[in-house]
Amino acid sequence: MKIRDLILKRITTLVLPFIQVYGFYIIFHGQISPGGSFAGGIIVALGYIAYATAFGVDEGRAVVPEKVTTYAESYGTLWYALLGLVGIAKGVPFLANKLAGIDVGVPGTISSGGLIALLSIGIGIKVASTMVSLFFTMLEEEV
Amino acid sequence: MNFRPLVAAVVAVMALYAMLAAVAELPPYGAPDNPTFNQLAERYIGKALEETGVLNMVTSIILDYRAYDTMFETVVLFTAALAVMVVLRTDKGMGG
Amino acid sequence: MSLVKLGLVDYGNMLMLFVLIVASLTVYFIRDLLHAVIVYGVFSFIMAVVWLQMNSPDLAITEAAAGIITTVLMMLVISRTSRREE
Numbered sequence: 001m002k003i004r005d006l007i008l009k010r011i012t013t014l015v016l017p018f019i020q021v022y023g024f025y026i027i028f029h030g031q032i033s034p035g036g037s038f039a040g041g042i043i044v045a046l047g048y049i050a051y052a053t054a055f056g057v058d059e060g061r062a063v064v065p066e067k068v069t070t071y072a073e074s075y076g077t078l079w080y081a082l083l084g085l086v087g088i089a090k091g092v093p094f095l096a097n098k099l100a101g102i103d104v105g106v107p108g109t110i111s112s113g114g115l116i117a118l119l120s121i122g123i124g125i126k127v128a129s130t131m132v133s134l135f136f137t138m139l140e141e142e143v
Numbered sequence: 144m145n146f147r148p149l150v151a152a153v154v155a156v157m158a159l160y161a162m163l164a165a166v167a168e169l170p171p172y173g174a175p176d177n178p179t180f181n182q183l184a185e186r187y188i189g190k191a192l193e194e195t196g197v198l199n200m201v202t203s204i205i206l207d208y209r210a211y212d213t214m215f216e217t218v219v220l221f222t223a224a225l226a227v228m229v230v231l232r233t234d235k236g237m238g239g
Numbered sequence: 240m241s242l243v244k245l246g247l248v249d250y251g252n253m254l255m256l257f258v259l260i261v262a263s264l265t266v267y268f269i270r271d272l273l274h275a276v277i278v279y280g281v282f283s284f285i286m287a288v289v290w291l292q293m294n295s296p297d298l299a300i301t302e303a304a305a306g307i308i309t310t311v312l313m314m315l316v317i318s319r320t321s322r323r324e325e
Contacts, residue, residue: 026300031197034296036205042304049311073224077217084214095210097195104196113197116206119213126217130224131308137224137231138315201297 012054019047027124037120041127069133076126280310
């Protein structure tokens with residue numbers, strides 16, 4: 001192992017938890033602070049991409065198997081649509097939030113917003129898995 | 144004599160004039176009686192906190208008032224990933 | 240046209256907008272695609288600062304994250320195709 005690789009891997013290992021925690025913070029605090037699920041999902045994906053860049057494709061694939069990204073990508077959108085069906089079940093329009101009788105909570109707390117927190121989690125997972133799968137598909141496939 | 148560059152120049156100047164005339168018809172930038180400051184903006188600014196319980200107004204718009212739009216944005220992302228996989232994936236098959 | 244008193248922040252904003260214009264022209268005229276991608280990363284970083292100056296931190300965070308991941312994906316595409324513009 002070259003010394004340059006060693007420094008790269010050490011620094012990546014040190015920085016990676018902070019990147020991931022920051023990404024999940026942005027996803028979960030979309031109701032309170034600036035940011036949101038799109039940016040948070042991209043930051044989470046960037047953490048995985050940094051790991052795969054430093055440690056090689058095979059090590060990165062071992063952390064995030066292809067099955068995980070495929071299922072997360074499909075079921076993220078499905079989760080969003082299923083949450084939208086809550087409104088239909090209550091007899092109000094698709095994706096209705098307060099109209100559907102959901103408690104929106106106290107503004108400023110992390111559980112406020114009713115369905116919005118759940119929708120944010122779905123979009124964050126979806127965006128992160130899309131970016132990771134785009135990265136791996138472009139990186140490892142031989143044409 | 145070749146007239147095509149001349150015709151192209153005339154058409155370009157006419158198109159430029161039409162676009163500049165359209166820009167001149169726009170309301171002044173930042174004026175308080177612009178059509179963008181209508182009842183919709185007032186409703187969003189005044190009632191977003193009460194109707195969604197969310198402090199960040201951008202989130203309240205993209206995930207509550209315009210949630211349908213956001214759903215199809217995720218579908219656009221899904222389609223992009225699908226297109227890349229269809230083009231680049233060769234003989235390994237799905238699911239490893 | 241009234242004379243507006245410009246502060247230090249306004250001159251900073253003008254400088255950043257000028258750099259934005261120069262960066263976008265450079266992306267268009269440069270021949271080496273890898274250099275073009277790097278200049279695009281500079282563009283997106285300065286754009287994020289400009290969004291923050293315009294009091295829209297949502298867009299600033301999204302611009303920073305999306306600019307970085309666009310740069311990464313474009314570099315991947317360059318590594319799979321040719322680096323020189325034909």
